[in-house]
Amino acid sequence: MARVDVLMPQMGESIAEGTLSKWLKKVGDPIKRDEPLFEISTDKVDAEIPAPVAGVLAEIKVQEGQTVPVQTLVGVLETEAGAALPAPAKPEPPKTAAPPPPTPKAEPSKVAPAPPPADRPPGRPAAQSSGRPADGDGGGVQTAEQRLRTKSTPLVRKIAAEHSVDISRIPGSGYAGRVTKQDILGYIERAPAQTAPRSPLPAPPGGVEHPSVDAWPGDRVEPWSKIRKITADHMVMSKRVSAHVASFFEVDFTRVAQLRGKAKGSYNERGVNLTFLAFIVKACAENLRKHPIVNAAVSGDGTIYRADVNIGIAVALDWGLIVPVIKHADELSLIGIARAINDLGERARTKKLLPDDIQRGTFTITNPGGFGPFAGIPIINQPQVAILGVGAIEKRPKVVTVPPPDGTESIAIRTMGMLTMSYDHRVVDGADADRFLADVKQLLQEFPEGAV
Amino acid sequence: MAEVTFLEALRQGLWEEMERDDRVFILGEDVGLYGGAFKVTEGFTKRFGESRVIDTPISEAAIVGAAAGAAHMGLRPVAEMQFIDFISCAYDMLTNYVATARYRAGLSTPMVVRGPCGGYVRGGPFHSQNPEAAFLHTPGLKIVYPATARDAKGLIKSSIRDEDPVLYLEHKWLYRRIKEQLPEGEEILTPIGQARIAREGKHLSIISYGATLWKSLEAAEQLEKADGVSVEVLDLRTLLPMDDAAIVATVKKTNKVLIVHEDTRTGGIAGEIAARINEQAFEWLDGPIMRVTAHDVPLPYAPTLEDFVLPQTDDIVKAARWLAKY
Numbered sequence: 001m002a003r004v005d006v007l008m009p010q011m012g013e014s015i016a017e018g019t020l021s022k023w024l025k026k027v028g029d030p031i032k033r034d035e036p037l038f039e040i041s042t043d044k045v046d047a048e049i050p051a052p053v054a055g056v057l058a059e060i061k062v063q064e065g066q067t068v069p070v071q072t073l074v075g076v077l078e079t080e081a082g083a084a085l086p087a088p089a090k091p092e093p094p095k096t097a098a099p100p101p102p103t104p105k106a107e108p109s110k111v112a113p114a115p116p117p118a119d120r121p122p123g124r125p126a127a128q129s130s131g132r133p134a135d136g137d138g139g140g141v142q143t144a145e146q147r148l149r150t151k152s153t154p155l156v157r158k159i160a161a162e163h164s165v166d167i168s169r170i171p172g173s174g175y176a177g178r179v180t181k182q183d184i185l186g187y188i189e190r191a192p193a194q195t196a197p198r199s200p201l202p203a204p205p206g207g208v209e210h211p212s213v214d215a216w217p218g219d220r221v222e223p224w225s226k227i228r229k230i231t232a233d234h235m236v237m238s239k240r241v242s243a244h245v246a247s248f249f250e251v252d253f254t255r256v257a258q259l260r261g262k263a264k265g266s267y268n269e270r271g272v273n274l275t276f277l278a279f280i281v282k283a284c285a286e287n288l289r290k291h292p293i294v295n296a297a298v299s300g301d302g303t304i305y306r307a308d309v310n311i312g313i314a315v316a317l318d319w320g321l322i323v324p325v326i327k328h329a330d331e332l333s334l335i336g337i338a339r340a341i342n343d344l345g346e347r348a349r350t351k352k353l354l355p356d357d358i359q360r361g362t363f364t365i366t367n368p369g370g371f372g373p374f375a376g377i378p379i380i381n382q383p384q385v386a387i388l389g390v391g392a393i394e395k396r397p398k399v400v401t402v403p404p405p406d407g408t409e410s411i412a413i414r415t416m417g418m419l420t421m422s423y424d425h426r427v428v429d430g431a432d433a434d435r436f437l438a439d440v441k442q443l444l445q446e447f448p449e450g451a452v
Numbered sequence: 453m454a455e456v457t458f459l460e461a462l463r464q465g466l467w468e469e470m471e472r473d474d475r476v477f478i479l480g481e482d483v484g485l486y487g488g489a490f491k492v493t494e495g496f497t498k499r500f501g502e503s504r505v506i507d508t509p510i511s512e513a514a515i516v517g518a519a520a521g522a523a524h525m526g527l528r529p530v531a532e533m534q535f536i537d538f539i540s541c542a543y544d545m546l547t548n549y550v551a552t553a554r555y556r557a558g559l560s561t562p563m564v565v566r567g568p569c570g571g572y573v574r575g576g577p578f579h580s581q582n583p584e585a586a587f588l589h590t591p592g593l594k595i596v597y598p599a600t601a602r603d604a605k606g607l608i609k610s611s612i613r614d615e616d617p618v619l620y621l622e623h624k625w626l627y628r629r630i631k632e633q634l635p636e637g638e639e640i641l642t643p644i645g646q647a648r649i650a651r652e653g654k655h656l657s658i659i660s661y662g663a664t665l666w667k668s669l670e671a672a673e674q675l676e677k678a679d680g681v682s683v684e685v686l687d688l689r690t691l692l693p694m695d696d697a698a699i700v701a702t703v704k705k706t707n708k709v710l711i712v713h714e715d716t717r718t719g720g721i722a723g724e725i726a727a728r729i730n731e732q733a734f735e736w737l738d739g740p741i742m743r744v745t746a747h748d749v750p751l752p753y754a755p756t757l758e759d760f761v762l763p764q765t766d767d768i769v770k771a772a773r774w775l776a777k778y
Contacts, residue, residue, distance in 0.1 A: 155707050155738040174778055181707055181738040
C-alpha cells in the first residue's frame, strides 16, 4: 500500500524543465519495475522514463503535453494492494491506539489549521485519502519550489544549504515523506565525507544576468530558447569560475591520414565512418589516464581525480550545442570510438539521446575543424578542467628533415592541424597541459598501425 | 518559607507596596469594607484607612479616569475592575486618554488597572473574559499576566513601581488553585518584559501564559511520559512589551512552536507571536507555528459547553503530538 511519487527527472546537469510527451500507461494499469512509464522531451534529449518500482499507476498529475520543472510530481504509483489507508508517513505513537494524529475534527477553531496539513499540506493534492481520485487543486502542476516546500521546512532547507546537501536525496520520515530536522542531521552525521564538497559546480539556474542593450529601429529581437539560455549561462559561469589558459600544438596528421585512407573502406563495410576525430579521441583517451590532472574536476578547495575517462564530444545542432559523452573511452578500440562518435552524433541530431548520454563527462573535445578554422580557443565545459579544440586538418607546406645519414632539410607537403587546449590554471599548470598535449601529439604522429 | 496561594501572593504584593510607599492607594467597587469580590483587599481598609482604599460607584470609566488624574498628580493608584470583563466600559479612558497621555501632554501616568479574568469557573460570558488582545494593540500600555504565585506578587509590585500605565491580569481560576512556597521577608520583583522558561525541553516549545500555562505543563508531562517528546514551556508573563528574545531563543532551540492561549482565536495574541517568529526566526522553523486557543464564540455557561470551547490539556497534547511528528 505504499505510494511512490514519480517525478520529472533531472535530464542532465543544466536542464530545468521537461515536457511530458506521452503516458505509456493508464491509471489503473499494472506496471513492472523499470518498464517504461512515460515519455518526456527536454531541450536536449527525449527519453522514456521507467517506473521506479513495480505497482499500479494510481494517479496522473501531469497531462500529456504539459511542461513542468524537474522534480515536479507527475504521477503516483501504488505498490501492492490495500491502497485505502490514509497513510501518514509515520506510525502512531504507541499510546493513542484509536484516532489518527491529525487533531480533532469536531473542534475547528481550537486547533483549526492543524488537521488539513496533517495529511494534506497546502498546495499538495489529497493523494492519501481513500478512494479519492486526484483532486483538482492546481491541476497537479507544481513548481519545483512548491514541491520542495511540501517536503522540507525552513530549518531543514537552511541546514541543507549550509552543508550543501541535496534534500531530495534524504529519505524523509515526517508526514508525506517530509524531511525532518532529525532526518537531515542524521544524514549529515552518517555521511560527512560525501556531503561536504559538492558546492558550486553547476551554475545556479537563472543565476547569470545578461545586461540589456537597446535595439535599434529595424532590429529583430529574439528571446532565447532554453538551450541558448543554458549555454549562455554556462559559458559565462565557466569563464568566471575557471582560470582559462590555452596551449597550441601543431600536429602532423600525415600518418593518421594514410591509416585512415587505408582503413576507411573496411570500416565503412562495418557501418562505421572513420574520421580524424576518432583518432584524436583515441589519442586523448590513451593519455588522460597517464595525466590524471587533465581528467579532473575542481571541488571547493580540492581536486577530484576522475576514476573514469569519459570524453564528451561537442555536437553542433541547428538548435544549439550539445555534448554527448563517450563513456570509458579509454577502454574502447579505435573502431569502438568511431562507432560511438557516429552513434552519439546521430542520436543528438534526431533528439534520441538518453539523459545518461550527456552526463558524467570528464574531458571534452570540440571539433570545429570541418568549418575551416586554423585554431580556436574553447571554453571549458564545467566542472571539467580541460577542453581540446581541433582546427582544420589540411595539407600545408612544412619543413622536414630527411632522416640520417642524409639529414638535409626540405619543405614538404604534409597534412597538418592545430590542437588547442583550454585548461583551468587553478589545478592544471602549463607544464601539465603541455606534457599531455605532447604525448597526444606523439601518439597521433606515430599512430600504431595495429591499433587501426 | 510559607505556602501561599496566587491570591495571597497578590494580596501580599499590594500590601507591601502600600506599606512601602504611601502614595499607593486602591480604588474600585467593593474593595474597601467588603474587601473585594474575591477578597484580594480584605483587611486593607482597616490597615490603611478609607482614604487609601476607596469604594467607588459602579463606573469603570470613572474609576480609571480618577486613577489617571491621581497618577498625574503624583500618586500611585491601583484600580480594581471587579471582573475584568467590565474593563471595556473604561476602554475609552484607557486607550484614548491614559495610553496617550505621555505622548500628547508629556504626562506620566503611573497607574495599575487590575482585575480577575479568565474562565474554567463556569462564569459565563460576562465573568470569564480575557481582554488582553484588545489592549495589546494600544501603544502606551503595558500588559502583564502572571501564572505563578511568585510572579503574581513580583509583577504587582513591579507594576506599581512602573512609570507607565500597566494592565495587570489575574486569572481567577489560579487564585486558590496555585500554591507556592514563597520566602518570607524577600523582596520579590518580577521584571516587566521578561518571559520565563517554565520547563526545559528540546523537541518542541509551547508558548503560553496565565491558566493555560498550567495546562501546557500538564500536556508536556504527558507527552514526555507517553511519547518521549521533550517539551519546553515558555511562560510569557508580560504580553506587552513582548519578550522577543526569549521567544526566538526557544524557537532556535526546539524549532517547533505551539502557542496556547485561553482567549479566542481570531485576532488573538498567538497571531502576533507567530508573526514575530516568522519575521525573526523563519529559518529556524522545522514545522508550522500552531495555535491552541478558545473557539471564536462568547463563553457559554453550560459546563459541558465551556469545557468544549476553552482549550483543555487534551487539546494541547493532540496538537503538540501532531507537531512533534511533522
